[in-house]
Amino acid sequence: MCAVEALTRLETLIASRNKQNLAMQIISEFIFLERAKDGDVRKMQTVGGISQMNIYQEFQLILALIDYFSRPGRDDTRNAIFLSLFGSHLTPQRSRLLSRLISTAVSGSVAPLLSSAGTWMQQVGCKTQPSLEVAQNIVSDFISFSRKTPEQLRHLPLVGPHFAANFMVAVADLYLNEKRGGVLTPPPDALLDVITEWTTENPQLCQAPQQPLVLPAGAIAMPFATPLAGLLRWVVLAPLVSNRQAYSNLHLSLLHTLLKTVNNGESTPLHAQDLMQIVTSLQKYCAHLAETKVAPEEDAAYLKCMERFAQAVQIALSSNYITNHIQLLCVLETLPHHALMKIVLAAHKKL
Amino acid sequence: MTSVDENEMYMVRQAQSLRKSDPSSAKAWILTAKTLYPNAFNVQYEAYLLERDAKNSEMAAQYFSIIATNFTNQHAELWQEVNALTSALRNETENTPEQEFYVKMYKHLTPEVQHSIFVHTISNCGDNLQQCIHSYILMFNKFPKTAVTQAPRLLEMLAEGMKADPDVYQRMLVEEVLPLIQNKPPELNPVLACRLYTNSLEYYLRQIMDDEKCDTTEAWKNIFKVLMLCGQMMGWEPFLPFSKQVNQNVYWDKLVKILRSSPAGSSQVLFYATTLFIYSLHGYIRKLRIEDAEVSHVLVEGFIDWTPEGGEVQSMDWTPEGAEVQSMEPPKFSATTAISQELSEAFLHAARCWQLLNTEQFQRDFSQLMLALPLAPWISRFLFDLAIYFGHRDEANKLMADMTTQSTLVQSLQILSLNLMQGSMTLQGFQCILKILAELPATSGQLLENISLKSHRHMIFLPLTKIALIQYCTRAITSRLSRMLFEPNCSDRLLGDLLALLQLNPDKDILLKQHIFNLITQRKSFSLHILSNYIIATDIIEELAYIWNTQQQDDVNFELTGSPTGSSSASGGANTPAAAAAAQPRRIGTRGADKGARDEFKSLIRQQIARCNEHVPTLVANFITQEHLTLVQHIFGMAPPVETIVIK
Numbered sequence: 001m002c003a004v005e006a007l008t009r010l011e012t013l014i015a016s017r018n019k020q021n022l023a024m025q026i027i028s029e030f031i032f033l034e035r036a037k038d039g040d041v042r043k044m045q046t047v048g049g050i051s052q053m054n055i056y057q058e059f060q061l062i063l064a065l066i067d068y069f070s071r072p073g074r075d076d077t078r079n080a081i082f083l084s085l086f087g088s089h090l091t092p093q094r095s096r097l098l099s100r101l102i103s104t105a106v107s108g109s110v111a112p113l114l115s116s117a118g119t120w121m122q123q124v125g126c127k128t129q130p131s132l133e134v135a136q137n138i139v140s141d142f143i144s145f146s147r148k149t150p151e152q153l154r155h156l157p158l159v160g161p162h163f164a165a166n167f168m169v170a171v172a173d174l175y176l177n178e179k180r181g182g183v184l185t186p187p188p189d190a191l192l193d194v195i196t197e198w199t200t201e202n203p204q205l206c207q208a209p210q211q212p213l214v215l216p217a218g219a220i221a222m223p224f225a226t227p228l229a230g231l232l233r234w235v236v237l238a239p240l241v242s243n244r245q246a247y248s249n250l251h252l253s254l255l256h257t258l259l260k261t262v263n264n265g266e267s268t269p270l271h272a273q274d275l276m277q278i279v280t281s282l283q284k285y286c287a288h289l290a291e292t293k294v295a296p297e298e299d300a301a302y303l304k305c306m307e308r309f310a311q312a313v314q315i316a317l318s319s320n321y322i323t324n325h326i327q328l329l330c331v332l333e334t335l336p337h338h339a340l341m342k343i344v345l346a347a348h349k350k351l
Numbered sequence: 352m353t354s355v356d357e358n359e360m361y362m363v364r365q366a367q368s369l370r371k372s373d374p375s376s377a378k379a380w381i382l383t384a385k386t387l388y389p390n391a392f393n394v395q396y397e398a399y400l401l402e403r404d405a406k407n408s409e410m411a412a413q414y415f416s417i418i419a420t421n422f423t424n425q426h427a428e429l430w431q432e433v434n435a436l437t438s439a440l441r442n443e444t445e446n447t448p449e450q451e452f453y454v455k456m457y458k459h460l461t462p463e464v465q466h467s468i469f470v471h472t473i474s475n476c477g478d479n480l481q482q483c484i485h486s487y488i489l490m491f492n493k494f495p496k497t498a499v500t501q502a503p504r505l506l507e508m509l510a511e512g513m514k515a516d517p518d519v520y521q522r523m524l525v526e527e528v529l530p531l532i533q534n535k536p537p538e539l540n541p542v543l544a545c546r547l548y549t550n551s552l553e554y555y556l557r558q559i560m561d562d563e564k565c566d567t568t569e570a571w572k573n574i575f576k577v578l579m580l581c582g583q584m585m586g587w588e589p590f591l592p593f594s595k596q597v598n599q600n601v602y603w604d605k606l607v608k609i610l611r612s613s614p615a616g617s618s619q620v621l622f623y624a625t626t627l628f629i630y631s632l633h634g635y636i637r638k639l640r641i642e643d644a645e646v647s648h649v650l651v652e653g654f655i656d657w658t659p660e661g662g663e664v665q666s667m668d669w670t671p672e673g674a675e676v677q678s679m680e681p682p683k684f685s686a687t688t689a690i691s692q693e694l695s696e697a698f699l700h701a702a703r704c705w706q707l708l709n710t711e712q713f714q715r716d717f718s719q720l721m722l723a724l725p726l727a728p729w730i731s732r733f734l735f736d737l738a739i740y741f742g743h744r745d746e747a748n749k750l751m752a753d754m755t756t757q758s759t760l761v762q763s764l765q766i767l768s769l770n771l772m773q774g775s776m777t778l779q780g781f782q783c784i785l786k787i788l789a790e791l792p793a794t795s796g797q798l799l800e801n802i803s804l805k806s807h808r809h810m811i812f813l814p815l816t817k818i819a820l821i822q823y824c825t826r827a828i829t830s831r832l833s834r835m836l837f838e839p840n841c842s843d844r845l846l847g848d849l850l851a852l853l854q855l856n857p858d859k860d861i862l863l864k865q866h867i868f869n870l871i872t873q874r875k876s877f878s879l880h881i882l883s884n885y886i887i888a889t890d891i892i893e894e895l896a897y898i899w900n901t902q903q904q905d906d907v908n909f910e911l912t913g914s915p916t917g918s919s920s921a922s923g924g925a926n927t928p929a930a931a932a933a934a935q936p937r938r939i940g941t942r943g944a945d946k947g948a949r950d951e952f953k954s955l956i957r958q959q960i961a962r963c964n965e966h967v968p969t970l971v972a973n974f975i976t977q978e979h980l981t982l983v984q985h986i987f988g989m990a991p992p993v994e995t996i997v998i999k
Contacts (some may be wrong), residue, residue: 248375255382311383318386343358348388
């Protein structure tokens with residue numbers, strides 16, 4: 001119960017920059033009920049204290065936070081409080097609490113909280129550990145342990161588009177990513193379906209993070225990443241591990257997104273580097289093919305990968321959506337032959 | 352083929368190969384191809400096909416718009432789709448699912464594209480007139496504003512088409528085009544407007560004539576509507592709208608009003624009068640035929656009461672010269688049946704219009720119009736009736752030949768009527784009577800009033816019923832025979848036959864019967880050998896019995912039955928049943944009357960009275976048929992070989 005009062009007090013404290021420490025102390029002491037081992041408040045912020053909350057208290061805190069964020073109020077204040085509560089370095093306890101809080105917000109479609117959570121994700125970085133944990137937790141809660149994809153998750157782009165977009169960035173990083181364990185793990189089918197549905201029905205979703213963040217005074221907005229890069233990696237590499245039709249649909253939906261968001265100088269472009277990872281994976285696969293004496297040009301999976309890759313590159317280039325594209329084209333040329341890729345490269349080299 | 356074309360085709364082929372198995376991949380190919388070759392028809396068309404096959408009407412519309420705007424006039428595939436689209440739009444109510452898709456897609460097109468589709472379809476029709484017209488109609492439906500400027504062109508095309516195939520284009524004009532331009536008639540050159548009206552009229556008349564189930568009121572309502580429309584296009588003074596309740600006089604008065612304010616031979620009067628004429632004519636013909644009454648009617652000459660004292664004011668025994676004088680004053684129509692009044696009104700209205708239209712100012716144009724319209728069967732009947740109405744016998748005879756569709760019964764009746772108009776009964780007329788009696792219809796009907804009037808010539812609408820026909824034939828004979836009573840020395844047989852004929856209508860001709868009885872009473876000797884066969888009317892038998900009784904006191908030879916005496920008996924009687932009955936002569940005379948004869952007479956009277964419930968008209972008809980030789984002899988004073996007379 002003291003958390004409720006603490007939250008109200010925080011509002012005023014956070015407004016003034018020189019009372020940050022006090023605010024942090026209050027958060028630690030009265031909200032998360034943390035005790036530093038040596039009582040040093042400053043240490044507490046970095047190392048984190050040991051919470052004495054039991055499950056019931058945690059539950060009460062989540063309810064209190066949901067309740068607080070549901071109240072009418074200024075976005076910047078809410079975002080500031082969220083960022084104060086959950087920084088980029090979280091104690092396991094706070095991290096766990098955050099995941100639960102967000103899952104609860106998703107199930108309850110608590111739009112203001114999801115909005116703050118989206119801002120938080122962008123500020124800490126979508127591909128950082130805390131964000132990935134949150135994403136992983138949502139997948140567990142709503143996909144892995146759910147027989148049917150809940151409506152709340154399917155409607156997330158409508159309730160919290162910003163959060164949904166950042167969630168996609170994070171979740172895209174979790175799967176079909178060789179940087180994670182050196183193997184390509186396909187996303188759960190239900191997740192793939194949800195993402196496809198999201199992008200198909202909300203073509204602007206991948207650009208949602210583009211909206212300016214509402215941050216407390218003095219805070220520096222972090223650049224946002226588009227989920228397109230990660231999702232393109234999914235669809236391009238998917239033929240190596242899966243034949244699901246859903247990838248075709250997602251691929252088409254991504255192409256539409258690329259086509260519609262013609263770069264007007266404001267939207268986040270795709271960086272050539274983002275696509276390099278795909279090239280690397282394909283090169284690795286071709287090396288593997290070479291070992292088994294199969295020509296890549298005769299490998300159906302490779303051809304399908306290249307087909308999608310070439311299509312994506314072509315449309316992205318035609319939309320002026322890729323930065324540093326000369327570099328990318330040079331790298332693409334080194335890949336084993338593919339008819340469409342050749343056409344695409346030829347078309348853009350002329351320019 | 353350039354490498355660009357090759358690449359383009361390669362991508363389209365890739366998309367086609369995936370169309371069924373993986374539509375999303377196919378679309379991805381096309382999407383890519385479109386960014387590479389935005390001006391390639393094949394790519395855009397494939398994009399459209401993919402959406403079309405996926406029944407995605409909105410996206411399909413988007414692609415269709417691109418093709419329709421950028422690649423007109425070039426590609427057979429596109430026109431195939433345009434045709435599929437327009438034909439689906441044409442009958443939106445009964446479409447296949449495939450066509451429904453086109454209709455849906457059409458709704459997603461922007462109005463500009465929709466309009467351009469029609470414009471291009473029209474300009475691409477080439478020689479296909481029908482398709483072109485369909486496209487116009489469709490365009491007017493979807494873009495009513497275009498009708499104002501484009502309608503004249505469409506109407507010209509329709510007029511053109513009608514030259515080759517009147518049925519198809521008339522139907523299109525009437526059913527599809529006219530409703531479209533009804534509210535905002537375009538300006539049209541008068542010749543074309545008149546032609547279109549004539550065509551519409553022809554269409555509806557065919558409908559009325561050919562389709563028995565046709566709602567004629569509806570058809571006339573439409574005809575008047577089209578007339579108004581064409582009138583509007585030509586700036587005519589508006590005529591009256593159609594209403595079944597409106598008396599035709601109202602229309603006539605309006606016509607006269609317009610006539611007065613119009614220059615001679617003006618086309619508005621021509622068309623209004625023609626329409627009115629056909630309307631009346633149709634009403635007349637319809638009422639003559641079974642459609643409106645239970646039985647058909649035939650216009651025939653009425654009879655005129657004849658008295659020896661006053662003679663006839665207008666005798667039926669006209670001399671040819673007399674006929675011309677009398678024809679100056681048109682005859683009246685007798686109220687013989689419930690429908691007579693309506694029939695005569697319709698006839699007179701039609702006649703009035705006909706006369707107006709045959710005045711010099713309209714005659715040429717009107718006869719041209721008549722040639723264009725399918726009215727021949729109605730007109731020939733009407734003209735024939737008109738001729739007999741005016742007493743133009745020669746003309747009627749000529750017109751007789753035109754009426755090919757009539758039954759022989761009607762024909763016989765008309766010839767009889769013509770003969771009666773001529774005055775005295777002719778052999779041909781008598782032959783007709785026998786023919787009519789030989790094919791009497793089954794419908795019984797009833798006796799008519801007013802078939803014979805005093806003093807003036809009149810016409811009768813004779814219903815084709817058994818009794819009415821017998822009555823008419825009988826009347827034709829009696830009106831002739833009755834005059835002979837006043838000639839000296841008429842035979843016993845004539846008196847007897849007249850009595851037999853007069854039985855038909857017991858309440859009528861009282862004076863005539865009285866005259867006959869007087870003649871009988873005056874005679875010292877009288878023989879009535881047809882009594883047992885043909886005379887059953889109680890009033891006549893009573894009268895005869897009375898005469899017999901009173902004559903007994905005097906010493907006269909009063910023979911009511913018996914062998915034929917003198918020249919009054921039928922000479923050819925051996926062939927007839929009546930003659931067979933007379934083969935065993937019995938004499939019930941007053942001379943030397945004994946008790947036996949008296950009893951025999953009484954039993955004869957009783958026997959005849961007992962037959963009083965017999966069907967008198969049938970009896971009379973049988974009498975005429977069986978005794979026709981005697982009757983011919985009465986009328987013509989000889990016994991000609993009737994069987995050999997051939998009626999033309």
